Amino acid sequence: MAQSTLDSMPGASTGTVVITEPLNFWGGKRVKPREEKNAEPVFEPATGRVLCQMVPCGAEEVDEAIQSAYAAYQKWSKMAGMERARVMLEAARIIRERREKIAKLEAINNGKTITEALVNIDISWKSIEYYAGLAGTLAGQHIQLPGGAFAYSRREPLGVCVGIGAWNFPFVIATMKSAPALACGNAIVYKPSPMAPVTAVILAEIYKEAGVPDGLFCVVQGGAETGSLLCHHPKVAKVSFTGSVPTGKKVMEMSAKSVKQVTLELGGKSPLIIFKDCELENAVKGALMANFLTQGQVCCNGTRVFVQREIMPQFLEEVVKRTKAIPVGDPLLGSTRMGPLISKPQLEKVLGFVSQAKKEGARVLCGGDPFVPSDPKLKGGYFMSPCVLGTSNTLVNGGTAHAQSALFFNTQSLSTDNCRDDMTCVKEEIFGPVMSVLPFDTEEEVIQRANNTTFGLASGVFTRDISRAHRVAASMEAGTCFINNYNINPIELPFGGYKMSGFGRENGQVTIEYYSQLKTVVVEMGDVESLF
Numbered sequence: 001m002a003q004s005t006l007d008s009m010p011g012a013s014t015g016t017v018v019i020t021e022p023l024n025f026w027g028g029k030r031v032k033p034r035e036e037k038n039a040e041p042v043f044e045p046a047t048g049r050v051l052c053q054m055v056p057c058g059a060e061e062v063d064e065a066i067q068s069a070y071a072a073y074q075k076w077s078k079m080a081g082m083e084r085a086r087v088m089l090e091a092a093r094i095i096r097e098r099r100e101k102i103a104k105l106e107a108i109n110n111g112k113t114i115t116e117a118l119v120n121i122d123i124s125w126k127s128i129e130y131y132a133g134l135a136g137t138l139a140g141q142h143i144q145l146p147g148g149a150f151a152y153s154r155r156e157p158l159g160v161c162v163g164i165g166a167w168n169f170p171f172v173i174a175t176m177k178s179a180p181a182l183a184c185g186n187a188i189v190y191k192p193s194p195m196a197p198v199t200a201v202i203l204a205e206i207y208k209e210a211g212v213p214d215g216l217f218c219v220v221q222g223g224a225e226t227g228s229l230l231c232h233h234p235k236v237a238k239v240s241f242t243g244s245v246p247t248g249k250k251v252m253e254m255s256a257k258s259v260k261q262v263t264l265e266l267g268g269k270s271p272l273i274i275f276k277d278c279e280l281e282n283a284v285k286g287a288l289m290a291n292f293l294t295q296g297q298v299c300c301n302g303t304r305v306f307v308q309r310e311i312m313p314q315f316l317e318e319v320v321k322r323t324k325a326i327p328v329g330d331p332l333l334g335s336t337r338m339g340p341l342i343s344k345p346q347l348e349k350v351l352g353f354v355s356q357a358k359k360e361g362a363r364v365l366c367g368g369d370p371f372v373p374s375d376p377k378l379k380g381g382y383f384m385s386p387c388v389l390g391t392s393n394t395l396v397n398g399g400t401a402h403a404q405s406a407l408f409f410n411t412q413s414l415s416t417d418n419c420r421d422d423m424t425c426v427k428e429e430i431f432g433p434v435m436s437v438l439p440f441d442t443e444e445e446v447i448q449r450a451n452n453t454t455f456g457l458a459s460g461v462f463t464r465d466i467s468r469a470h471r472v473a474a475s476m477e478a479g480t481c482f483i484n485n486y487n488i489n490p491i492e493l494p495f496g497g498y499k500m501s502g503f504g505r506e507n508g509q510v511t512i513e514y515y516s517q518l519k520t521v522v523v524e525m526g527d528v529e530s531l532f
């Protein structure tokens, strides 16, 4: 067996780690690609160096992986839930034991800080523990019928499921899909994003070590073509997809051809509403948590920050001060709070959104520029300074915003210097560290504006008025509403979208329903009464 990447990592630092290939896994082992010809380089975002090659799987390889998953499914689905739980708990234990090494690899491949990567790995083993806990509880119902007849329902797995992931939470997405799938007795073939292909195979090795049948969790590498082979394969029962809305639509369309079940976890442009009666310091902290984790590349981020007009100056002053103080740099340093974006094109795209915002009349209150860290090894990295697009020119000129607020907010210039709801930066998912701040006056108005989007992944509200908090939460057309905090997504809570942000759920008990199906068994105890 190939040497595990984790074995070669003690003391790993940015710019030095060597990734062990191949990155495919099925039949219980890493599998070399048949052909190297379509290889794509995978970059280390902090340095811009080539980390490894991603070689996409073709039709024969995809088929091999799916057949190996199907064979494993035949064994795994016949085991009792408690037996599956025992194996899953062992996998969770191994991840916990190796959390630092896995987190390092995640930070190196994705660019997120080691501090966040560690939190991500902890979410991952918790996810496996959580669904291991549910595996023994899966049950149906017993229903009495007339004449002593009865029926019962059995909760059964779907078969071979496919997971297709985005690059922003590579290890988390692989575990969040595989944990409920395996708990229910399915096998899963997982395709990571071609930009973050490194850690899924580590998860496969850990499941194997924990004792799953060979083939139960397979990894195939590739992009759109490999993804589409998976969605079309006749032996696949379900596709769970995490990614953008346009790709999600294609996945749904392809899966419809053979009536596969689909879960879609798509993008967002979520509102965060801050009322004037909020606890301001917490609201500011919440706004930062809503925008800058993983360099702003988080699907449920609250990137439209609506602030009640009376507290706008104080809010902006604080938010800009804290945004400017975010240490950007080497993701493997414990003191860093923001690393590089995933790729050069993503960095250019995000900077493009900032220039477009300026053209459309938004004011850059801080950041929004390429950033070159002082460490020479990071010169080729994809860094930018975190950005706040705002409403007030009083701040950038210095002076106390408090004193100037009354004056400023009564002037006509407001309408020309603002983020507005119709700006591109406010309407589209940027997927980078860019917060748009918008003023509002009344609750009724802000609810209408917050919901005026085709997305519906998350939302947030800061207020000390308990009735208002729940009223607003009930009004949000979104799968989650955070009250007086943001981006709190523990594994026990269902997560997923309304509207074009998708359907189906991940996490929480409900996800069992998305990875299982009910069979009804009807039992006659007497004679057959025939009409014929």
Ligand SMILES: NC(=O)c1ccc[n+]([C@@H]2O[C@H](COP(=O)([O-])OP(=O)(O)OC[C@H]3O[C@@H](n4cnc5c(N)ncnc54)[C@H](O)[C@@H]3O)[C@@H](O)[C@H]2O)c1
Pocket (backbone or CB within 6 Å): 164, 165, 166, 167, 168, 169, 191, 192, 193, 194, 222, 223, 224, 225, 226, 227, 228, 231, 242, 243, 244, 245, 246, 247, 248, 250, 251, 264, 265, 266, 267, 268, 298, 299, 300, 429, 431, 457, 497, 502
């Ligand atoms: N709702 C959630 O839980 C969640 C979580 C993370 C990211 N996201 C969203 O993901 C997006 C960013 O991720 P991305 O850029 O990797 O998204 P993407 O849609 O470009 O790619 C996602 C995955 O789909 C694959 N893919 C691409 N074309 C395909 C095709 N034709 N058939 C099958 N698979 C195909 C990609 O290779 C990748 O693995 C953002 O919109 C973000 O909001 C959502």
